[in-house]
Amino acid sequence: MQPWVYSETVKEHFLNPRNFLMGDETKYPHDTEGVVGNPICGDQMKMFLCVQDGKITDVKWKTYGCASAIASTSALSELVKGKTLDEALKVGPREITDCLGGLPKHKIHCSVLGHEALAAAIENYRKSE
Amino acid sequence: MIQQTYLDYAATSPMLPEVKQAMLAAMKAGYGNASALHGAGNAAKRVIEEARQAVARLINAEPDEIIFTSGGSEANNTVAEIFRGKKVAVSAIEHPSVLESMRVRAKECKVIPVDQAGRVNLANIPADVDLVSVMLASNELGTIEPIAEIVRCCKKHNTLIHTDATQAVGKIKVDVKALGVDYLTLSAHKIGGPIGIGVLYVKNGAPYCPLIVGGHQEQKRRAGTSNVLGIVGLGAAATWCWDNWSCKIFAEKVRPLRDKLRERILREIPYSSCNSPEEGCLPNILNVSFRAAEGESIQLYLDAEGIMVSTGSACAAGDIKPSHVLMATTGDAEIAHSSIRISLGLDTTQKDIDKVMEVLPGVIKKLQDMSTIKLNNEL
Numbered sequence: 191m192q193p194w195v196y197s198e199t200v201k202e203h204f205l206n207p208r209n210f211l212m213g214d215e216t217k218y219p220h221d222t223e224g225v226v227g228n229p230i231c232g233d234q235m236k237m238f239l240c241v242q243d244g245k246i247t248d249v250k251w252k253t254y255g256c257a258s259a260i261a262s263t264s265a266l267s268e269l270v271k272g273k274t275l276d277e278a279l280k281v282g283p284r285e286i287t288d289c290l291g292g293l294p295k296h297k298i299h300c301s302v303l304g305h306e307a308l309a310a311a312i313e314n315y316r317k318s319e
Numbered sequence: 320m321i322q323q324t325y326l327d328y329a330a331t332s333p334m335l336p337e338v339k340q341a342m343l344a345a346m347k348a349g350y351g352n353a354s355a356l357h358g359a360g361n362a363a364k365r366v367i368e369e370a371r372q373a374v375a376r377l378i379n380a381e382p383d384e385i386i387f388t389s390g391g392s393e394a395n396n397t398v399a400e401i402f403r404g405k406k407v408a409v410s411a412i413e414h415p416s417v418l419e420s421m422r423v424r425a426k427e428c429k430v431i432p433v434d435q436a437g438r439v440n441l442a443n444i445p446a447d448v449d450l451v452s453v454m455l456a457s458n459e460l461g462t463i464e465p466i467a468e469i470v471r472c473c474k475k476h477n478t479l480i481h482t483d484a485t486q487a488v489g490k491i492k493v494d495v496k497a498l499g500v501d502y503l504t505l506s507a508h509k510i511g512g513p514i515g516i517g518v519l520y521v522k523n524g525a526p527y528c529p530l531i532v533g534g535h536q537e538q539k540r541r542a543g544t545s546n547v548l549g550i551v552g553l554g555a556a557a558t559w560c561w562d563n564w565s566c567k568i569f570a571e572k573v574r575p576l577r578d579k580l581r582e583r584i585l586r587e588i589p590y591s592s593c594n595s596p597e598e599g600c601l602p603n604i605l606n607v608s609f610r611a612a613e614g615e616s617i618q619l620y621l622d623a624e625g626i627m628v629s630t631g632s633a634c635a636a637g638d639i640k641p642s643h644v645l646m647a648t649t650g651d652a653e654i655a656h657s658s659i660r661i662s663l664g665l666d667t668t669q670k671d672i673d674k675v676m677e678v679l680p681g682v683i684k685k686l687q688d689m690s691t692i693k694l695n696n697e698l
Contacts, residue, residue, distance in 0.1 A: 194622075195619075201623075204616075204619065205620075205623055207689065210688075210689045212688050213688055229653045229656065229691070229692055230652040230653060230656075231652070232613065232641065232652070232656040233613075234691040234692070235691065236691045252689060252690060252691045253689060253690070253691060254611060254612075254613055254689075254690040254691045255613050256613055256615040256616055257615060257616050257619045259613075260616060260689065
């Protein structure tokens with residue numbers, strides 16, 4: 191294999207993304223969702239959560255963006271599954287980046303967007319409660 | 320081991336066997352400093368002058384109009400240096416080595432807009448500038464600019480004209496006399512020569528001032544010990560292009576493969592669109608966009624399958640801004656972010672095209688499935 195631009199973990203998540211929501215999102219029953227970013231900026235992420243008794247029982251996501259954006263949402267979905275909403279909110283950009291074995295400096299914003307998409311979903315859930 | 324499919328020739332093209340041979344022979348000969356008066360120096364001087372003639376012949380220039388530089392970027396920067404403090408106009412889709420070097424050196428740098436195909440409209444060429452710089456063909460789209468017409472328009476206002484022919488040389492006929500340009504840039508590694516050597520053509524009598532000073536080399540027009548190995552490699556590449564009618568090979572062998580690939584992508588991949596014009600385009604470049612799929616991800620999924628393409632231009636890698644070229648032609652950031660450039664070369668075969676069409680539709684489908692952007696049928 192030739193050397194790759196990102197870490198092996200980013201590559202793994204990018205090539206085999208976990209928990210992404212395939213196709214039509216209206217067919218996936220969920221309790222809340224959050225979206226950040228904009229295709230015009232080159233990245234958009236959407237997180238879908240199922241919540242029961244304050245705990246995240248299932249996570250799905252959709253992402254338009256580069257390899258590190260896809261890997262960030264994939265890693266985040268694994269990190270927060272089974273956590274309480276408060277615990278999940280503590281998973282910040284730093285935790286996502288660490289879990290991925292680091293991101294290039296100009297791609298750190300992908301981990302920030304991931305965290306913000308999750309935070310938006312949780313905020314939407316709390317507002318609707 | 321995955322079979323590698325290289326489709327990024329516009330970024331750099333592998334060295335021709337004849338180029339390697341010529342450079343190895345030069346390495347073994349162990350030439351002296353071309354400025355020295357002794358035998359080893361004279362031998363170096365001789366091979367340099369042979370290479371100069373080969374390059375001049377390829378673009379129909381006079382040998383003393385050829386200045387060897389470290390590459391296309393240096394040649395473009397040299398033109399900007401000549402017009403330091405003057406008024407210039409450049410097309411919106413120029414390479415950054417034209418755009419940025421002109422911006423920092425010129426008193427005023429106007430930007431000439433382009434149409435959807437990336438083409439400059441003659442009516443938009445300003446009359447009150449000292450220099451107009453428009454590339455012969457776009458590195459990202461392949462669009463060929465109407466340089467001869469632009470020159471005629473410029474001559475009416477006594478404006479000098481530079482064209483960056485880096486992508487065009489070897490692919491289509493480039494004749495400096497027929498074009499009528501005052502300055503022209505070319506680079507060796509886009510025509511099967513080595514990286515690190517290029518040429519600035521300066522028409523006899525055109526204003527000049529060196530970018531690199533402190534030596535009498537290149538008739539005091541570019542200081543620094545002559546890069547004999549690079550120059551020999553460039554000479555060999557130019558000779559190969561001339562002897563083998565490279566433009567004919569590109570027209571007859573490469574273009575049909577590119578056209579076939581475009582046709583199959585547009586027919587077989589939903590929500591695909593072509594950014595390169597169908598006519599008036601280099602024979603080897605194809606720039607395409609796929610709705611809801613981001614360019615870097617497409618590129619890296621293809622790379623994982625051994626297919627090498629680029630997003631916009633290689634210089635854009637590491638840059639998160641959308642391509643300034645696609646922004647100028649489409650004004651649509653989403654199309655710009657969702658594009659890849661496939662560029663073919665002399666070694667490209669039908670097999671390579673088949674391989675792309677085996678892999679690309681699945682890659683696009685996967686990214687579209689994953690994407691936040693909804694496709695029309697889901698609205």
